[in-house]
Amino acid sequence: MITKRCAFAAAAVLVVTGCTSESSTSGCGVASSGYTGTSASELGAGSFEYTDKLTGRTPKSPPAIAKGGTFSLAFKAYDAPTTPAEVTFRSASSERLAGVGNDRFNALAEGLVAVFAMSKTDSSQVVDLVHLKIVAPLAIEIASDFISDPGAVKDLAKGNVELIEHDRISFTGVFTGTGDDGEPLSLGGLSPTWTSSDEDVLSVEVDEEYGWVWLSARKMGRADITVTGAGITKVLHVDVMGYR
Amino acid sequence: MRLAALLTVILALAGCKNDDVTVDLTNLQGPPGSSLAGDNLKIQSGTALVVEAHPKEGDEASTDGVDLVASEPFTVLKTSAKNRFVVSADRAGHGTIRITAHGSDVRTLQADSE
Numbered sequence: 001m002i003t004k005r006c007a008f009a010a011a012a013v014l015v016v017t018g019c020t021s022e023s024s025t026s027g028c029g030v031a032s033s034g035y036t037g038t039s040a041s042e043l044g045a046g047s048f049e050y051t052d053k054l055t056g057r058t059p060k061s062p063p064a065i066a067k068g069g070t071f072s073l074a075f076k077a078y079d080a081p082t083t084p085a086e087v088t089f090r091s092a093s094s095e096r097l098a099g100v101g102n103d104r105f106n107a108l109a110e111g112l113v114a115v116f117a118m119s120k121t122d123s124s125q126v127v128d129l130v131h132l133k134i135v136a137p138l139a140i141e142i143a144s145d146f147i148s149d150p151g152a153v154k155d156l157a158k159g160n161v162e163l164i165e166h167d168r169i170s171f172t173g174v175f176t177g178t179g180d181d182g183e184p185l186s187l188g189g190l191s192p193t194w195t196s197s198d199e200d201v202l203s204v205e206v207d208e209e210y211g212w213v214w215l216s217a218r219k220m221g222r223a224d225i226t227v228t229g230a231g232i233t234k235v236l237h238v239d240v241m242g243y244r
Numbered sequence: 245m246r247l248a249a250l251l252t253v254i255l256a257l258a259g260c261k262n263d264d265v266t267v268d269l270t271n272l273q274g275p276p277g278s279s280l281a282g283d284n285l286k287i288q289s290g291t292a293l294v295v296e297a298h299p300k301e302g303d304e305a306s307t308d309g310v311d312l313v314a315s316e317p318f319t320v321l322k323t324s325a326k327n328r329f330v331v332s333a334d335r336a337g338h339g340t341i342r343i344t345a346h347g348s349d350v351r352t353l354q355a356d357s358e
Contacts, residue, residue: 042272042294043323092319092332093290112275114292114332116321126321126330129292131275180276 045128046077048117052188052211064133065107066175068230069189072104075117075128087117087127096134107134107189135177135185137230140192143172161225161238163202163217170212173227173234192229198222202238265345267310268298269353277358285331285341285355289317292332299327299345308345315339318355333357 041047051072065071075087091097091105092114098106105115112131119125144153153169154162163169173192179185194204194213201221205214215225217240225236271280272295277288280295287293299306312320312329317337321330331341333355341353 045324092292093334095335096290111290112288113290114275116292116330116332118321119324124322126323129294129330131291 041128041130043126043128044078046075046117048115048128048130049074049076050188052191063179064135064177064185064187066177066187066190066230067107067110067134067136069107069134069175069187070100070104071107071189073115073130074103077127086120088120088123090116090118092116097132107132110134110136135179135187137175137177137187137190137232139176139184140227140229140232140234141174141176141184141186142227142234142236143174144169156236159234159236161236163215163238163240165217165220165240165242167217167240168214169217170207170214172212175230175232190230192227192232192234195226195228197224197226201240264302265306265308265350266300267343267345267350268300269295269343269351270298271295280353283351283353285353287331287333287355287357289333289336289357292330294323295329295331296325297327297329297343299350310343310345310350313342313344314355315341317357331355 051074073089075089088102089099089105091099096107096109096111097113097115098108100106112133114129114131116129117127119127142156144156154160173194175187175190175192176184177187191211194206196202196204196215198221201217201219202223202225203216203218204225205216206212207214215238217238220240220242222240223238225238227234227236269280271278271293274293275288275291277286278291278293279286280293285293285295295312297310297312299308299310310327312331314320314331316339317333317335318339318341319332319334320341321332322328323330333339336357339355339357341355342349343351343353
């Protein structure tokens with residue numbers, strides 16, 4: 001306890017911040033929704049933008065980051081919407097999320113981790129913060145984005161695919177983990193590698209910009225596509241058929 | 245002349261109050277596992293909790309600025325808002341967070357991180 005102050009000073013203008021409610025759910029730009037582990041800004045000063053460095057994608061932030069994944073963040077202040085704020089990023093736990101340079105991160109261990117956008121002009125001041133969830137990848141979810149022949153893909157869930165000669169079909173492979181609710185969770189920051197057992201039958205081409213993989217059926221035959229990463233392997237058995 | 249000066253000083257001192265400064269704390273919505281209850285603060289390691297200090301003199305709110313001083317494994321960072329701070333812990337452990345006003349301790353929190 002301390003004692004002090006003159007009445008003259010105590011009579012000074014009283015400034016009330018208006019942010020006095022415990023566990024505030026409104027006002028002062030504080031996120032009001034339930035906590036989901038996404039990259040919603042928590043001080044309401046701006047927005048965090050996630051970029052997946054491996055694929056170059058800059059989509060909406062993923063629900064979670066794959067353990068072993070790499071990504072980068074940018075921060076845009078609401079009062080300067082067209083210009084990234086002058087901030088440096090700091091992880092609350094270097095054992096869980098290691099910074100590489102100013103804006104890139106390696107997700108090292110599972111769990112929730114806070115990332116602070118620190119003022120460049122006052123390195124002790126937090127401009128805003130975000131919590132990100134790091135989850136161990138358990139599976140690779142493969143989906144087909146575009147099918148030139150709607151009847152071409154057969155039973156993708158079991159890994160059996162039929163293509164027609166000269167088909168060119170795009171796939172995506174996304175690592176998934178388990179969310180707090182036990183449901184599968186798509187993970188960012190990590191992309192599997194795709195290889196063909198026979199490039200003469202089926203070639204693989206990665207679209208770095210969008211993170212898609214194109215499979216081109218070059219001639220009749222059979223090839224296995226191996227999709228692998230983070231110790232997980234999934235195999236697609238592909239039969240390339242002739243024109244019916 | 246001297247008498248007038250002495251009277252001025254006496255009047256000024258009479259206007260001084262010796263109210264104790266106390267600080268109420270609240271927290272903004274934080275990640276799961278974080279809480280602030282009384283003098284006990286809990287957060288999960290690697291996460292952060294935003295707390296706001298509300299200094300009072302007697303029963304009246306004060307505009308004074310306060311500081312939070314943390315011991316390891318806790319860290320306190322200030323924000324652009326007066327008396328709003330971000331508390332984090334980089335690993336599991338126990339520590340204290342001292343709340344100071346005008347350089348003197350006002351309150352101490354027991355902090356735990358899992």
